[in-house]
Amino acid sequence: MNDSHKLIERTLSSQEVFNGRLLHVYLDEARLPDGTTSTREWIKHPGASAVLPVFENGDVMLVRQFRYPMSQIFYEVPAGKIDPDETADITAERELKEEAGLGCESFEYIGHFYPGIGYSDEIIHLYTAWDITTYEQQVDDDEFLIKERMPFREAVDMVHSGEISDGKTMVTVLRAWRWWQEQGPFLV
Secondary structure (H helix, E strand, O other): OOOOOOOOOOOEEEEEEEOOOOOOOEEEEEEEEOOOOEEEEEEEOEEEEEEEEEOOOOOOEEEEEHHHHHHEEEOOOOOOEOOOOOHHHHHHHHHHHHOEEEEEEEEEEEEOOOOOOOOOOOOOEEEEEEEEEOOOOOOOOOOEEEEEEEHHHHHHHHHOOOOOHHHHHHHHHHHHHHHHHHHHHOOO
């Protein structure tokens, strides 16, 4: 018996309380399943794409980047927000070229995930790419990245050891590893 309807909350009102370049913050009033009301604060996000490039020898390319809110450097897959005129596929290919200086002939969608369901509607679309071509890195003026090429298995081990702790990178590396083992175009 499906009793999911007992969990649904209904929006009664919604007020945008912050309008930034990337994020929009809302304060909503919602009717709860028991008929009472409560407030919900949440962030509207345009969505993003993340891509793990895999080279013919089984290496992958990550980038290292300082992240201001955490005041530390993280290993990350090339990723970025979806611009208004883009699809998730186009964003992934653009970010691959800009951040890693790579292009690809082959590309596969490996799923999506929601990184902050308690406070945001953000969705991140995940890809793996191969048949790699190298270009010059084209990062944004306020973006500073160091490319890191490593064996695929090493990246997976870094997720499990905690050395890779960025959520989108953890999910992308592990999903790409599984896809690669089951369906990849060549063995790692």
